[in-house]
Amino acid sequence: MLDTKELWGKCLLEIEGELSKANFSTWFKNTFILKEDGGVIQIGVPNEFVKDWLLNKYSKLIMRVLNNNYEYVRGAEYVIAKNESKQKAEEVAPINKLLINKELPLQDLYINKDDNLNPRYTFDTFIVGRFNEFAYAAAQAIIKTPGMTYNPFFVYGNTGLGKTHLIQAVGNTIKEKYPEKKVFYITLERFATDFINAIQASKANSFKEKYRKYDVIIIDDIQFVGKMEKIQEELFHLFNAFYENNRQIIFSSDKHANYIPGLEERLKSRFAQGMILDIGEPEYESRVAILKAKAGEYRSLLPDEIIEYVAEVLQGNIRELEGSLNTIICQTQLKNRPLTVTEIKTFLKNNIKAKKSVSVKDVVKIIADFYHIEEESIYEKTRRKEIVKARQIVMYILREDFNISYPLIGQKLGGKDHTTVIHSYLKIKNDLKKDMGLSQELEQIKALFK
Amino acid sequence: MKLECSVEKIKNAIVNAARVTSKNLTLPALQSILLVASGKSLKIRATNLNLGIEIEIPAKIEKEGVALIKADVIGNFFSSINPKEQTTLSLENDNLLITTKNSKTIVKNYPHDDFPTIPRVSGEVISIPSKKFIEGFKNVYYAASISEGKPEIASIYIYPEDDMFVFVATDSFRLAEKKVKIKTQSPIPTIIIPIKNATEILRVFDGEDEEMRIEMTKNQIAFSLGSTYITSRLIDGTFPDYKQIMPKTQTTDVVVLKQDLLGVLKTSNIFSDKFNQITLVVKPKEKLLAFKAKNTDVGESTSTLAGALSGENIEVSLNYKYLLDCLQVIPQDSISIGFSGNNKAIIIRGVSDNSFTYLVMPMNR
Numbered sequence: 001m002l003d004t005k006e007l008w009g010k011c012l013l014e015i016e017g018e019l020s021k022a023n024f025s026t027w028f029k030n031t032f033i034l035k036e037d038g039g040v041i042q043i044g045v046p047n048e049f050v051k052d053w054l055l056n057k058y059s060k061l062i063m064r065v066l067n068n069n070y071e072y073v074r075g076a077e078y079v080i081a082k083n084e085s086k087q088k089a090e091e092v093a094p095i096n097k098l099l100i101n102k103e104l105p106l107q108d109l110y111i112n113k114d115d116n117l118n119p120r121y122t123f124d125t126f127i128v129g130r131f132n133e134f135a136y137a138a139a140q141a142i143i144k145t146p147g148m149t150y151n152p153f154f155v156y157g158n159t160g161l162g163k164t165h166l167i168q169a170v171g172n173t174i175k176e177k178y179p180e181k182k183v184f185y186i187t188l189e190r191f192a193t194d195f196i197n198a199i200q201a202s203k204a205n206s207f208k209e210k211y212r213k214y215d216v217i218i219i220d221d222i223q224f225v226g227k228m229e230k231i232q233e234e235l236f237h238l239f240n241a242f243y244e245n246n247r248q249i250i251f252s253s254d255k256h257a258n259y260i261p262g263l264e265e266r267l268k269s270r271f272a273q274g275m276i277l278d279i280g281e282p283e284y285e286s287r288v289a290i291l292k293a294k295a296g297e298y299r300s301l302l303p304d305e306i307i308e309y310v311a312e313v314l315q316g317n318i319r320e321l322e323g324s325l326n327t328i329i330c331q332t333q334l335k336n337r338p339l340t341v342t343e344i345k346t347f348l349k350n351n352i353k354a355k356k357s358v359s360v361k362d363v364v365k366i367i368a369d370f371y372h373i374e375e376e377s378i379y380e381k382t383r384r385k386e387i388v389k390a391r392q393i394v395m396y397i398l399r400e401d402f403n404i405s406y407p408l409i410g411q412k413l414g415g416k417d418h419t420t421v422i423h424s425y426l427k428i429k430n431d432l433k434k435d436m437g438l439s440q441e442l443e444q445i446k447a448l449f450k
Numbered sequence: 451m452k453l454e455c456s457v458e459k460i461k462n463a464i465v466n467a468a469r470v471t472s473k474n475l476t477l478p479a480l481q482s483i484l485l486v487a488s489g490k491s492l493k494i495r496a497t498n499l500n501l502g503i504e505i506e507i508p509a510k511i512e513k514e515g516v517a518l519i520k521a522d523v524i525g526n527f528f529s530s531i532n533p534k535e536q537t538t539l540s541l542e543n544d545n546l547l548i549t550t551k552n553s554k555t556i557v558k559n560y561p562h563d564d565f566p567t568i569p570r571v572s573g574e575v576i577s578i579p580s581k582k583f584i585e586g587f588k589n590v591y592y593a594a595s596i597s598e599g600k601p602e603i604a605s606i607y608i609y610p611e612d613d614m615f616v617f618v619a620t621d622s623f624r625l626a627e628k629k630v631k632i633k634t635q636s637p638i639p640t641i642i643i644p645i646k647n648a649t650e651i652l653r654v655f656d657g658e659d660e661e662m663r664i665e666m667t668k669n670q671i672a673f674s675l676g677s678t679y680i681t682s683r684l685i686d687g688t689f690p691d692y693k694q695i696m697p698k699t700q701t702t703d704v705v706v707l708k709q710d711l712l713g714v715l716k717t718s719n720i721f722s723d724k725f726n727q728i729t730l731v732v733k734p735k736e737k738l739l740a741f742k743a744k745n746t747d748v749g750e751s752t753s754t755l756a757g758a759l760s761g762e763n764i765e766v767s768l769n770y771k772y773l774l775d776c777l778q779v780i781p782q783d784s785i786s787i788g789f790s791g792n793n794k795a796i797i798i799r800g801v802s803d804n805s806f807t808y809l810v811m812p813m814n815r
Contacts, residue, residue: 022476023564026499047683048569048670049499056567080669082686 004033004041011065018061027053034081039074041066044081051078115175116185121168127293129286132162135277139170142248146174146181146216150275152239152249156256157279160319163252166279167218170250174216181215188224192231212241216248223253226262239270249274259444282318287311290318294325302328302338309341313348324348360398360412366448367394370441379414392424397445399425451515452540453487455507457550458533463494463505466654466678468525472498479564483524485517485539485546491677492539495568496521501647502568503654506677517546518562527555569681571665571672574636580655580662580675582632586617587652589628589779589806594645595621606648607689609640618692619645624772625692625795625809626779638664641671642689647682654678696809697790697797702732702761704739704787705801708777711785714753715777718743718770721751727813728770732789734759743770764789766812768796776808 008031016024027050034042043062045051054062055078066073128136141149153170155163171183186194198207211217217238225232242249253260256278257271282290288311295302310328314321327347332339339347368375371390378391394413398404399421406425410416432439464483472480486493492509495502517539531537531550538549541559548555587606595603607618614629615638643651655662655675662675672681718728721743729742739757744750766789777785782800789796798808 022478026477026480047499048571048681049497049502049566049683052567052569080686 004036007066007070008033008043010069011062014065014068015058015061027058034079039072040077041070041073041075042077042079045078046082047080051080054078115171115183116190117168117171117175117183119172121165122172123169125293126162126165126169127286127290129282129289131280131282131286132166135166135279138275138277139166142170142250143173143177146178146248147246151243151246152251152271152274154251154253154257154271154274154276155279156253156276158281158317159254160317161279161281162318163254163279164220167220167250167252171216171218174248182213183216183218184211184214185218185220187220188222188231191219191235192224192228195231195234208237211238214247216250217242218250218252220252221254222251223255223260225267226260232264232267236264236267236270239267243270255447258440259447281315284311287314287321290321291325294322295329302332306339306341306344309344310348360404360409363398363402363449364394364413367397367445370445370448381414392428393442393445395421395424396428397442401446401449451485451487451517452513452538453492453509453511454536454538455492455509456533457528457531457535457537459507460492460494460537461528461531461533463507464521464525464528467494467496467503467505468521469650469653470496470498470501470503471521477564478560479518479562479566481521482518482560482565483521484562484565485519487511487516487539488514495565497566497568499566500644500683501650502566502681503650504568504679506679513540515541516562517541518560518565519546519557520560523557527557568679569670569672571667571670571681573665573667574639576634576636576638576664577661578632578634578664579659581659582630583615583662584652584655584658586615586628586630587648588656590617590619590626591645591648591652592619592775592778593621593624593626593808594619594648596645597621601644601685602642602687602689604645605642605685605689606645607640607642608638610637618689620690620692620809623769623811624775625695626776627692627807627809629805639666640689641666642685642687643671643682644685651680651682654680695795696807697788697794700761700788700790700797702734702759702764702789704732704757704759704789705784706739706755706757706787708780708783708785710755710757711773712777714741714755715770715774717741717751717753721745721748722770725813726769726771727767729765729767731765732759732761733763734761735763761789764792766792766796768810768812772810773798780806 012028012031015028019028030046031050031054032044034044036042043054045054059076062076063073066076126136135155138150138153142151142153155166157163168185171185174181175183195207198204219235225235239249251271257263257268257276260268288307291307291311295307306328310321310324314324324347328339328344331343331347364378365375367390368378371386373387373390377384377387378394380387382388391413395409398409398412399406404412406418406421410418410421413421428438432442467483471483480498482496484493484495486495487509488511490508490511491506492511494505494507497503527548531553535550538547540547540549542556544559546557546559548557586608591606594606598604603620603622605619609616609618611629613631613633615632617628617630619626651673655673655678658675660675662673665672665674666684669684669686670681671684672679674680715728718741722728723743723745727743729744731738731740731742733739737759738754739759740752740754742750742752776798780798780800780803782803784801786799786801787796788798793812795809795811798810800806
């Protein structure tokens with residue numbers, strides 16, 4: 001890969017030598033290389049004036065200098081663009097003059113008002129690994145033919161794994177690829193507020209119209225719909241309107257549609273009719289790739305062994321991964337030298353989650369709660385059917401997921417013989433093969449341990 | 451170069467162009483005005499790389515040519531000449547010779563190679579009445595932020611809504627919104643134009659009442675009216691979603707005469723502290739509307755005002771300058787001030803005019 005920053009730095013150095021200081025600082029300040037594509041170099045300039053001038057006056061000089069430093073160059077283009085890294089540096093100094101005046105509570109300046117999409121979320125910055133390659137492939141298929149392939153598209157996964165990034169990137173790419181298509185991103189919470197406001201102002205119809213005019217709708221954090229009956233109904237109608245017209249619908253949630261409590265059957269089945277995919281936790285290789293990409297320009301400060309160490313110890317959530325990386329970069333800048341692994345260990349010790357230890361008692365409590373029975377009854381010697389079932393599931397999970405020995409399980413559950421435990425374990429294992437309902441129940445129970 | 455033209459025309463053009471030149475850049479060409487004599491007219495150009503202007507004036511051209519002259523020098527010079535006269539401009543030994551009836555002046559001419567081109571914008575063309583457009587600018591520009599930290603709000607935001615153009619500006623302490631009905635053949639897209647450029651455009655076009663041509667691309671906009679062409683860069687960003695902070699309900703309403711309010715604010719001016727703070731006390735049941743200003747170094751003053759009051763009692767402090775600003779642009783005689791709670795934005799409008807809305811945040815005390 002060509003290091004455009006370095007290339008442009010070299011070019012600027014040469015250009016500076018050939019021009020007067022005033023000319024150089026006027027025309028070449030805030031320029032940078034946007035990208036290189038097959039020998040054509042796109043130079044980002046701050047405005048039309050500079051673009052015109054570079055094109056008319058300095059294009060020969062620029063081509064010559066580019067040629068000196070990069071042999072494959074075939075041409076140069078000038079594009080008006082913001083220099084993102086510069087921008088950030090300037091934002092650091094906030095002006096705090098009239099603190100006594102309260103500010104109008106204006107929202108983030110960054111989000112596009114027409115479609116709510118955050119332009120920062122694109123596929124360029126989306127890292128694909130084994131943990132999300134399915135979701136990524138499905139997303140690409142949707143972009144190819146929106147509304148036709150996987151409709152609706154339902155992504156679920158734990159917090160901080162990139163669901164929002166994925167669905168917003170789909171929105172942004174569709175917008176770019178099909179400019180005539182209207183994309184709209186909204187969180188369920190905003191959707192609900194909007195709906196309530198519309199009802200209050202008795203403008204339910206204009207609410208319906210507002211949402212029906214889009215070609216692609218993306219609803220984030222749909223899991224909260226469980227408790228809102230009216231919203232579910234509205235969502236149901238919206239869904240039908242979209243589905244019938246082959247318009248793409250995309251949802252994200254933190255759990256599978258079937259486990260969203262309070263979700264109506266008709267919605268569950270509709271969600272399942274397209275594609276339901278999960279984003280899992282990134283595995284080690286993906287974590288390394290993510291860290292390397294996020295480190296970006298600070299990459300030189302972070303030797304591979306540090307990245308590998310961080311990827312090793314921090315598992316799960318990408319958001320936390322990013323946070324830890326920021327701490328490390330900040331400390332590195334402060335110290336002005338790469339950190340050692342020992343130093344990093346001390347910084348990260350708070351971020352490393354101890355493996356959650358679940359005691360037998362907790363397991364019993366969770367399962368008893370799940371089946372709405374008394375916790376104590378699991379330990380007793382009753383043979384009531386519902387309790388026997390719960391007890392057997394407790395034994396099965398303790399054995400299967402926590403690897404506790406049969407005799408110990410028996411002892412912990414009120415002095416049962418180890419053969420009883422073996423019997424229960426095998427029984428559930430066999431039942432699971434036949435009974436789909438039971439395996440769903442188990443999935444739900446397992447989700448409660450997380 | 452040799453040409454003859456009217457002093458009044460060239461003076462006006464140069465004064466307008468001189469405002470656009472930049473004072474603190476290192477490139478001398480940017481502090482100068484380019485004179486281009488060709489065909490039957492003299493073109494006067496200036497730019498500060500943010501804004502570019504070109505004004506064409508009729509002239510009798512004897513010999514075509516180009517000159518680059520320091521803007522302040524030539525501007526001051528023409529301002530001092532009787533505008534009724536004719537003047538001749540010619541290049542002699544690489545300097546510009548300006549002759550009028552009673553004077554001969556030589557001004558230094560600079561090499562014009564360094565003078566930037568003024569971009570021509572070719573994009574969508576919209577034709578709109580300039581008066582309406584400038585009215586929109588005038589109603590809101592004072593509220594824009596002057597700090598360049600956030601370019602999105604150091605701007606005027608213009609977007610279409612139904613058959614209206616909505617002009618918005620805010621410095622995050624107050625916000626002005628004006629809706630103007632303007633008929634155009636094609637709808638305008640959303641524009642964010644830097645406030646510094648907007649004030650220059652406002653100044654150049656103020657008072658004109660003709661069709662104005664607007665052309666724009668994603669990054670650049672150009673206005674042409676008569677013989678004047680101005681081009682400005684646009685901000686590539688998103689204006690904050692201000693609609694959601696508009697208070698939806700009001701708990702206290704006050705209607706007062708504008709003249710009375712201006713009088714009270716004048717008094718407040720004397721006694722307010724360094725934050726320009728005044729306190730409004732509204733007690734509808736007691737029919738009390740009072741303005742308090744207090745400065746520990748000067749003294750304090752309380753004025754009451756007659757007005758129609760309704761709703762709950764409320765007491766808020768605010769920067770009276772913010773109030774004064776919007777009173778200048780409200781044409782109605784009566785002003786309505788709406789409160790919706792202690793820490794909520796205050797809404798100010800002309801009575802029975804919904805096209806203009808002004809929001810002010812109260813101060814912390």
